[in-house]
Amino acid sequence: MWDFETDPAYQEQLAWVDEFVRTEVEPLDLVLGDPYDKSDERARRLVRPLQQQVRDRGLWAAHLEPELGGQGYGQVRLALLNELLGRSRWAPSVFGCQAPDSGNAEILARFGTPEQRSRFLQPLLDGEISSCYSMTEPLAGADPTLFTTRAVRDGDDWVIDGEKWFSSNARHAAFMIVMVVTNPEVDPHHGMSMFIVPAATPGLEIVRDAGVGTESPEHSSHAYLRYDGVRVPADHLLGDEGAAFAIAQTRLGGGRIHHGMRTIAQMRRAFDLMLERAVSRTTRSGRLADMQSTQDKIAESWIDIEQFRLLLLRTAWLIDRHQDYRAVRKDIAAVKVAMPRVYRDVVQRSMQLHGALGISNEMPFAAMMVDAQVMAIADGPTEVHRQTLARQLLRDVAPGEPRFGSGHLPTRTEAARAHIAARLERDIAAFQ
Structure with a gap:
């Protein structure tokens, strides 16, 4: 059954979100700085009470499952919610669903170990830290099959070497989730892995922050990162080895x-x-x-x-x-x-x-x-x-007759006449 209506209970929540974002959140865009900068105490003092109101309404991190503090909303409900939150750059942070943190939280929840979820996921869900997804590379862009950043096992550690480009939010992130090649001998779909790299790890360098459009250097937040002998413990592997794709x-x-x-x-x-x-x-x-x-x-x-x-x-x-x-x-x-x-x-x-x-x-x-x-x-x-x-x-399209195809009118007309003639013959035979 087709239905273009939202159930009344959720519609009431959306009405509250609409008013709340318009009156309390959108003004933040005009007076506050970067939502990902957790060192801005003035911003945090203003935002925390708003985040508590969202929690009280049961709308905090609504994309996550209930055991992680969310509502387990499906994509339709999230769509209706996000078309309201999208009006403000601060709204996702007020509602605990800001990118890239929301996606990082999702994969930590699905693939992280209990220790990883305790150390990295929970502070992220609480809004205490920010994170970075470090995937694309200067020469490969977003094509993982061309990635060259490598991680090599060395005893109880992995050592990461390479460069990543446009790693959004790295300057404010407490940790990066980085996608690297761990087995170059197999196809890329099975030879790459993901690691959690804390921001203070030796060898991790922000070469520079690129801006979007005319952003000034102090507001640029898409990092060119260099991993130079970055050593992380084996338990910082996220999910299975080779499962990054x-x-x-x-x-x-x-x-x-x-x-x-x-x-x-x-x-x-x-x-x-x-x-x-x-x-x-x-x-x-x-x-x-x-x-x-x-x-x-x-x-x-x-x-x-x-x-x-x-x-x-x-x-x-x-x-x-x-x-x-x-x-x-x-x-x-x-x-x-x-x-x-x-x-x-x-x-x-x-x-x-x-x-x-x-x-x-x-x-x-x-x-x-x-x-x-x-x-x-x-x-x-x-x-x-x-x-x-x-x-x-x-x-899944089956090839047609190569000369004229299935839309050829003379061919279709001939087939239609034959079909109707056969029907007439059956009808005549049925009355005899």
């Missing part, structure tokens, strides 16, 4: 859909500003809202957002139904492909309608445009997901 796919499948959820909030923000500008601004010819070009922008934007939202919610529903990201691989890829395009188009239309104000740093559109491009790169570039989607769609 499967662990990464588990993490990234959820991460890709969560990016889409939060991006919807930014699309709606740009769209709402477009509507406001249209009815507020007047030219010699009348209101912007009365011009056909403006109406085109508004109509196309609404359609784009609603189409993307339905695709995303359907994908979330399929994940909940199958409980297997691999079974929904093409749908997740489609979300990943559509997301940056819709985001960019809606923001560009709103920016254009705002004129010079729109391209200034007094409005959010320039940052949104950069963020849209980030969404085209993060968790795998759009081109890779297009290939994934196409291959999945082609995989």
